[in-house]
Amino acid sequence: MGFPKGFLWGAGSAAHQVEGGNVGNDWWAWERNPESPCVEESKDACDQWNRYLTDLDLLAGLGLNTYRFSVEWSRIEPRQGEISQCALDHYRHLCEAARRRGIEPIVVFQHFTLPLWVAANGGWSDRATVTHFERFCETVAGHLAGAFGYACTINEPNVVAAFGYEVGIFPPGERSLARKESVSELLVAAHLAGAHVIRSAAPGVKVGLALAMHEYAGEPGYEEQLSQMRRSTEDVFLEATKGDDFIGVQTYTRLHIGPDGLHGPPAGTRKTQIGLEFRPEALGVTVRRAAAVTGLPVMVAESGVCTEDDSERIEYVECALRAVETCLAEGVEVLGYIYWSALDSFEWVLGYWPKYGLIEVDRQTQARTPRGSGRWLGRVARANSLDVA
Numbered sequence: 001m002g003f004p005k006g007f008l009w010g011a012g013s014a015a016h017q018v019e020g021g022n023v024g025n026d027w028w029a030w031e032r033n034p035e036s037p038c039v040e041e042s043k044d045a046c047d048q049w050n051r052y053l054t055d056l057d058l059l060a061g062l063g064l065n066t067y068r069f070s071v072e073w074s075r076i077e078p079r080q081g082e083i084s085q086c087a088l089d090h091y092r093h094l095c096e097a098a099r100r101r102g103i104e105p106i107v108v109f110q111h112f113t114l115p116l117w118v119a120a121n122g123g124w125s126d127r128a129t130v131t132h133f134e135r136f137c138e139t140v141a142g143h144l145a146g147a148f149g150y151a152c153t154i155n156e157p158n159v160v161a162a163f164g165y166e167v168g169i170f171p172p173g174e175r176s177l178a179r180k181e182s183v184s185e186l187l188v189a190a191h192l193a194g195a196h197v198i199r200s201a202a203p204g205v206k207v208g209l210a211l212a213m214h215e216y217a218g219e220p221g222y223e224e225q226l227s228q229m230r231r232s233t234e235d236v237f238l239e240a241t242k243g244d245d246f247i248g249v250q251t252y253t254r255l256h257i258g259p260d261g262l263h264g265p266p267a268g269t270r271k272t273q274i275g276l277e278f279r280p281e282a283l284g285v286t287v288r289r290a291a292a293v294t295g296l297p298v299m300v301a302e303s304g305v306c307t308e309d310d311s312e313r314i315e316y317v318e319c320a321l322r323a324v325e326t327c328l329a330e331g332v333e334v335l336g337y338i339y340w341s342a343l344d345s346f347e348w349v350l351g352y353w354p355k356y357g358l359i360e361v362d363r364q365t366q367a368r369t370p371r372g373s374g375r376w377l378g379r380v381a382r383a384n385s386l387d388v389a
Contacts, residue, residue, distance in 0.1 A: 002384055002385040002387070003324075003325070003328065003384050003385065004328070004334075005384070007334075007335070007336055007337075007384055008065060008066040008104065008106075008299070008335055008336025008337070008338070009063075009064050009065050009066060009336065009337060009377070009380070009381030009384075010059075010064050010065065010066025010067055010068055010103075010104075010106070010336065010337070010338045010339070011059060011064055011066075011067065011068070011338060011339045011340070011341060011342035011358055011374075011377075012067075012068035012069070012106075012301070012302060012338045012339070012340050012341055012342060013048070013067075013068070013069050013070075013341055013342050013343060013345060014069070014070045014108070014111035014112065014155065014345075015069065015070045015071060015072035015075075015111060015113070016028075016042060016045070016070075016072065016111070016112065016113045016346070017042070017045060017046075017341075017345040017346045017347070017348075018045050018046040018048040018069075018342075018343055018345045018346070019045055019046075019047075019048050019049040019072060020042070020043065020044035020045035020046065020047045020048070020049060021043075021044060021045075021049065022042070022045075022072055022074060022075065022113065024074035024075070024078045024115055024116055025072070025073070025074040025113040025114060025115055025116060025119075026113060026114045026115075026116060026118075026119035026123065026171040026172070027042070027112065027113045027171060027348075028042070029116065029119075029171070030170070030171040030173075033173075035173070036169075036171075036173065036349070037169050037349045038348075038349050038351065039349065039350060039351040039353075040351035040352065042346040044366075045345065045346050046343050046344075046345055046346075046361050046366065047366050048343075049090070051366065051368075052094050052097070053097055054368065055342065055343065055359075055368070056094075056097055056098055056101050056103060057101065058359055058368055058370060059101075059103060059342060060101040060102060060103055061370075061378075062358070062370060062374045062375060062377070062378035062381075063377075063378030063379065063381045063382040064103065064377070064378060064381050065102060065103055065104060065381060066103060066104045066105075066106060066336060066338060067098050067103050067104075067105060067106070067342070068105075068106035068108065068152075068301065068338045069094070069105070069106075069107065069108065070107070070108035070109070070110070070111035070155065071091050071107060071108070071109060071140055072087070072113065073109075073110060073113065073114065073115050073118075073136055074113065074114070074115035074116065075087040075090075076088060076091075076136070076139070076140060077115060077136060077139075078115065078117075079115075079117055080117050080132070083139060088139075088140065088143040088144075089143075091107075091140070091143075091144060092143060092144055092147055095107070095144055095147035095148045096147050099147065104148075104149050104150065105147070105148040105149070105150070106148070106149075106150040106151070106152065106299075106301075106338070107140075107144060107148045107150070107151050107152070108151075108152040108154075108155050108210065109133075109136070109137050109140060109141075109151065109152065109153050109154065109194060109198070110133065110153065110154045110155065110190075110194075111155040112155065112156075112159075112160060112170070112348070114129075114171075118132055119171065119172065123164075123171070123172055124160060124161070124164070124165070124183045124186055124187060124190075125165070125172075125174075125179060125182065125183055125186070126186075127186060129186065129190065130186055130189045130190045130193055131193075133190045133193065133194055134190070134193040134194055134196075134197055137153065137193075137194040137197050137198050137201075138197040138198075138200070138201050141197065141198040141201035141202040141205070142201040142202065144202065145201060145202040145203070145205075146202075148202070148205060149204075149205060149206060150205065150206050150207075150208075150246075150299075151198050151202070151205050151206070151207045151208070152207075152208055152209065152210040152248055152301065153190070153191045153194040153195050153198070153207065153208075153209055154187060154190060154191055154194070154209060154210070155210045155250075156210060156211060156212040156250060157184070157187035157188070157190075157191065157209070157211070157237055158184070158211060158212055158233045158234065158237055159212050160183070160187060161180045161181075161183045161184045161187060162180060162233065164183070165179045165180040165183045166179070166180035169349055170348070170349070181232070184232075184236055184237075187237075188236065188237065188240040191209050191237075191240055191241075192240060195207045195208075195209075195243075195244060206245035206246060207244055207245055208241065208244045208245055208246040208247055208248050208296070208299060209237065209240070209241050209244065209247060209248060210248030210250055210299075210301040210302070211234065211237050211238065211247065211248060211249065211250060211290070212233075212250050212251075213234055213249050213250065213251050213286035213289070213290060214251065214252075214253065214254060214255045214282065214286065215251070215253075215254040215255070215279065215281075215282035215285040215286060216229070216230060216254070216255050216256075216257060217254055217255070217256045217257070218256075218257045218258075219256070219257065219258040219259070222257050222258055222259070225257055225261070226257045229257065229262075234289075235293065238290060238293045238294050239293070239294075241294050241296060242294075244294075244296060245296070245297070246296055246297045246298065246299045246335055247290045247291075247294045247296045247297075247298055247299070248298075248299045248300075248301030248302075249283070249286050249287055249290045249298055249299070249300055249301060250300075250301050250302035250303070250340075251282050251283045251285075251286040251287075251300075251302075251303060252272075252276060252282070252302075252303070252304070252305070253272070253276040253277045253278075253279045253282055254277050254279040254282045256277075265277040272305050272306055272307060273305075273306040273307050273308060273354055273355065274306055274350065274354050278305070278312075278316065280303075280305070280315075280316045280317070280319035280320040280323065281319060281320075281323050283300065283303055283320045283323045283324065284323030284324065284326055284327055287300065287323070287324065287327045287332060287334060288327055288330070288332060291327075291332045291333070297333040297334070297335050298327075298332060298333065298334050298335065299334075299335045299336055299338070300324065300334065300336065300337045300338060301338050302338060302340040303317070303320050303337065303338070303339060303340060304316070304317070304339050304340035304341060304356050305317075305356070306347075306354035306355055306356045307355065308355055310371050310372050310373050311372075313358075313371070313373040314372070314373045314376050317339065317373065317376075317377060318386060320337075321337060321380070321386055322386070324337060325386070339358060339377060340356055341356045341357055341358075342357065342358060342359060343357045343358075343359045343361050343368070344356065344357035344359070344360055344361045345357065345361070357371070358370065358371055358373055358374030358377060359371065359374055376388075
């Protein structure tokens with residue numbers, strides 16, 4: 001069927017996962033905490049701080065027209081009120097270099113990490129963090145104005161709240177449902193404040209929120225539990241996007257709910273490298289739901305699979321894109337598809353072993369090698385259609 005004219009075809013990354021050497025944030029400290037579940041440290045990551053031009057050349061060479069990346073708050077504001085002009089200039093150079101290569105930057109203002117000075121004062125459990133984030137967004141957006149067209153305020157605030165304050169596997173490692181709910185409220189407030197100042201400081205930029213969403217399967221009799229879970233993890237954030245330009249949907253799999261709450265895929269289910277259900281069709285479910293709840297255009301801000309078998313990566317993405325095509329045919333406005341991830345990178349508590357990248361990265365030499373899946377997606381992007389050889 002093809003995709004709309006101007007459809008965004010891209011790949012994504014996050015600063016801490018690819019830049020390397022982000023010593024001033026809470027994740028750098030968390031990786032070194034013996035009580036954290038992190039299996040290894042990020043260290044130099046993919047050294048993208050120094051190699052971003054190489055990576056942009058590779059993405060452009062594949063045929064992609066969009067690159068989603070995050071700015072690192074701890075580099076820009078290493079201490080409260082102390083702004084690094086060098087770091088601001090770096091991210092502007094990245095945006096300008098992307099556009100020279102025909103790649104539209106999507107800038108994420110906060111992707112999981114917080115500066116140590118913010119974390120020390122309570123992180124997202126401290127109401128002052130909303131004000132700090134608002135000021136940070138205004139500073140960055142003003143400096144990048146004219147060099148980027150899309151902004152995401154916060155990446156997956158529902159994951160930040162759940163993993164950091166209820167499950168305890170992300171910093172600060174708390175385990176409190178009540179704290180998770182209060183943190184969710186502050187993350188909503190931060191999104192609203194950040195979106196407002198980004199629009200003011202960078203007129204014309206389209207602003208949205210990037211939310212982790214799942215297809216859910218509830219066993220008979222557990223529909224109410226499913227509804228409550230979806231309400232607390234998705235709806236409170238979807239309902240905070242009124243006035244935004246788009247909603248970013250990030251979907252990888254389907255979750256199952258039964259007597260013991262969330263549980264793994266049924267026996268015999270096909271799984272990904274990290275044990276998630278191989279379920280690319282889930283993307284169509286979440287795109288429809290996000291559009292219905294918010295009334296906004298949808299950006300597929302993350303969609304991908306970790307696998308050692310690159311043919312499986314192509315299979316997954318093709319199936320996910322078929323689901324997007326169906327949504328488009330039903331009248332849902334979808335702005336683009338951003339594959340996660342551009343590079344094999346640091347996958348948080350899991351370290352480097354999950355392989356998501358369209359581009360393979362040698363951990364010893366930092367050499368980049370585009371995979372066949374990257375070349376395939378580039379052909380799709382150039383044709384703006386799945387009808388490619």
